[in-house]
Amino acid sequence: MCSRSDDDMLEARIIKNRREISVDVSLALGRGQSLGLFGASGAGKSTVLACIAGIEEPDDGFVKLDNLQFFPPSLPLHRRPLRYLTQEPGLFPHLSVGENISFGIAKAIAAEEEQRRWIATLRDRFQLGPFWNAPASLISGGQARRVGLARMLAGKPRLVLLDEPFAGLDRQLVRELIDDLVFWARTLGFSMIAVDHQAEVLKRLCPHQAIVLEQGRIVQQGSWDDLYRAPATPLLRSLLAPL
Amino acid sequence: MNLDRPWVARAGIALFAMALLYPFTALFARIGPWQWGESVRGPVLSSVRVSLLLTACAMVIIVAIGTPVAAYIAHCRTRERLLWQAVLLVPILLPPLALGILLTLAYGPYATVGSLLERFGVVMTNSATAFVSTQVYVGIGYYVLGAVAAFDAVPVMLQKQAALLGLTPANVFLRVTLPLSRLGLAVALSLAWVRAIGEFGAVMVTAYYPTGMPVQLWVNLTSFGLPAVMPLLVVFLAVALPLPWLVHVLAQRRRHA
Numbered sequence: 351m352c353s354r355s356d357d358d359m360l361e362a363r364i365i366k367n368r369r370e371i372s373v374d375v376s377l378a379l380g381r382g383q384s385l386g387l388f389g390a391s392g393a394g395k396s397t398v399l400a401c402i403a404g405i406e407e408p409d410d411g412f413v414k415l416d417n418l419q420f421f422p423p424s425l426p427l428h429r430r431p432l433r434y435l436t437q438e439p440g441l442f443p444h445l446s447v448g449e450n451i452s453f454g455i456a457k458a459i460a461a462e463e464e465q466r467r468w469i470a471t472l473r474d475r476f477q478l479g480p481f482w483n484a485p486a487s488l489i490s491g492g493q494a495r496r497v498g499l500a501r502m503l504a505g506k507p508r509l510v511l512l513d514e515p516f517a518g519l520d521r522q523l524v525r526e527l528i529d530d531l532v533f534w535a536r537t538l539g540f541s542m543i544a545v546d547h548q549a550e551v552l553k554r555l556c557p558h559q560a561i562v563l564e565q566g567r568i569v570q571q572g573s574w575d576d577l578y579r580a581p582a583t584p585l586l587r588s589l590l591a592p593l
Numbered sequence: 594m595n596l597d598r599p600w601v602a603r604a605g606i607a608l609f610a611m612a613l614l615y616p617f618t619a620l621f622a623r624i625g626p627w628q629w630g631e632s633v634r635g636p637v638l639s640s641v642r643v644s645l646l647l648t649a650c651a652m653v654i655i656v657a658i659g660t661p662v663a664a665y666i667a668h669c670r671t672r673e674r675l676l677w678q679a680v681l682l683v684p685i686l687l688p689p690l691a692l693g694i695l696l697t698l699a700y701g702p703y704a705t706v707g708s709l710l711e712r713f714g715v716v717m718t719n720s721a722t723a724f725v726s727t728q729v730y731v732g733i734g735y736y737v738l739g740a741v742a743a744f745d746a747v748p749v750m751l752q753k754q755a756a757l758l759g760l761t762p763a764n765v766f767l768r769v770t771l772p773l774s775r776l777g778l779a780v781a782l783s784l785a786w787v788r789a790i791g792e793f794g795a796v797m798v799t800a801y802y803p804t805g806m807p808v809q810l811w812v813n814l815t816s817f818g819l820p821a822v823m824p825l826l827v828v829f830l831a832v833a834l835p836l837p838w839l840v841h842v843l844a845q846r847r848r849h850a
Contacts, residue, residue, distance in 0.1 A: 404757070405750075405753055426756070427753060428762075430757065433757065433758075434757050436750075440754035442755070453758055454755070455759075456759075505758065505759065
C-alpha cells in the first residue's frame with residue numbers, strides 16, 4: 351500500500367524519440383491535483399504517461415515524485431508508489447474479482463480490520479458484490495473496468511495515471527465511473543494525470559488544468575476555460591469544437 | 594478434391610486420421626501367443642521400473658534447470674534470444690546415435706570431465722547417472738523451447754501491472770507468469786517426457802545398463818522375437834502416450850474455449 355505525505359509533488363521531463371514522433375514534455379503536479387493531457391491520437395500523450403509509470407523508459411529527462419527518483423536511473427516498477435490504468439484493465443484472469451482487488455496488498459495488511467473494511471467499501475461502492483467470487487476472465491467489459499478502478503484504489507495510491515480508461519464504454523457508465531473517481535480522488539487525496547482525446551471526459555475528470563500536446567510538444571496549458579476561449583492551434587480548435 | 598463440400602473434406606481427413614492410427618492394429622496381429630514367461634517378465638518389469646523412475650528424475654532436473662533458463666530467454670531481446678534458441682536446437686536436431694556417441698566420449702573415462710567425475714565416484718557410462726543425463730540432454734531442448742513459447746503467451750502488460758501493484762520480479766513470476774503459463778509448461782514437459790522415455794539411440798550407447806523400456810524392447814525383439822515384445826510394447830504405449838496426449842488435448846480445448 352502506498353503511504354502518503356503532505357508535500358507530494360510530481361516533476362517530470364520526458365524525452366522520448368520514436369520512429370513516428372519525438373516527444374519532449376515537461377510537467378509538474380502538486381499533491382491532490384489533477385492534470386489532463388489532451389490532444390489528438392498520436393500526439394504523444396500515452397507515451398508521456400507510460401514513461402512516468404515506467405512501462406516505457408524515456409530516452410532522456412527525469413521523473414521525480416517528492417524525493418523519489420523514478421528516472422534516471424529507472425526505478426523498478428514495484429517500488430513506484432503509483433497506479434496505472436488503461437482501457438485494458440489488466441485483470442489477472444486466473445484470479446477471482448475479489449483476489450484481483452486485493453492483489454499486491456501484503457497479507458498482513460490485508461488481514462487488518464481497517465483494510466478489510468476498505469475493501470468492503472470498494473466492493474459496495476463499485477457494486478462488485480454479485481460477481482465478487484467470479485473468475486475475472488468471465489466478467490463483462492464494463493464490469494472489468496469497475497474492477498480495474500477498484501483495484502487501483504485498493505492500495506490508496508499517491509499518484510494515479512489514467513490512459514483513456516473509459517474508451518469504448520457507454521456514456522452512462524462513463525459518467526458513473528468519472529464521478530466515482532473524482533469522489534475518491536477528493537477523499538483519498540491522490541494526484542491524478544489522465545489522458546484522453548475526448549475533451550468532455552477529460553474536463554470532467556480533471557476540471558482545473560490541462561496540457562495540450564501536438565506532435566510530442568506542449569502547445570498550450572492552463573484551465574479548460576483558457577483552452578476553449580483561445581485555442582492555440584487550429585487543430586486544438588477543431589478538437590474542442592462540438593460535433 | 595472439392596473442398597466446398599464439407600463431407601468430402603471430412604472424409605479426406607478421416608482417411609488421413611485412419612492412416613495415422615492404422616499402425617495400432619498391429620497390436621492385434623496374428624503372431625502367436627504373447628510370451629510372458631519368467632525369462633521375459635523379470636527383465637520387462639525391471640525395465641519399466643528403470644524407465645519410469647529415471648525418466649521422472651530426468652523430468653525434475655529438466656524442470657529445475659529449464660524453467661529459469663526459459664524465463665531468461667523469454668525476456669531476452671531478439672538477437673540474444675535467437676542465439677540461445679539456436680543452441681537449444683542442437684540436441685534436438687542431433688541424430689540420437691551421434692548424440693549418444695558424443696556424450697560417451699565427452700563424459701566417458703577418456704575425457705577430462707569424465708575422468709574428473711569418475712574420481713568423485715560419478716560414472717557416466719552404463720549407470721543410472723548416464724541414463725538420466727542422456728534423457729536430460731535429449732529432452733531439455735523441447736522443454737525449454739516450449740516453455741519460452743508458454744511464457745511469451747503471457748501478456749507483458751499483465752506482468753507490468755503486477756509489478757506496479759507492488760510485486761517484486763520473483764513474485765510476478767510466481768503469481769502471474771507461472772500460473773498463466775502452466776498449461777503451456779505442461780505441454781512442453783509432456784513433449785520432453787515422450788522424447789526422453791522413448792529415447793533409444795543415445796541411451797543404447799550411453800546406458801545400455803540399467804536397461805530401460807526402449808532398449809529392453811530391442812533386446813526382446815532380437816533375442817525372443819515379436820511375441821516377447823508385445824506385452825512390453827503395450828506397457829510402453831500405456832506409460833508414454835496417455836498423459837502427454839491428455840495434456841495436449843486439454844491445451845487445445847483451453848485455446849479454443
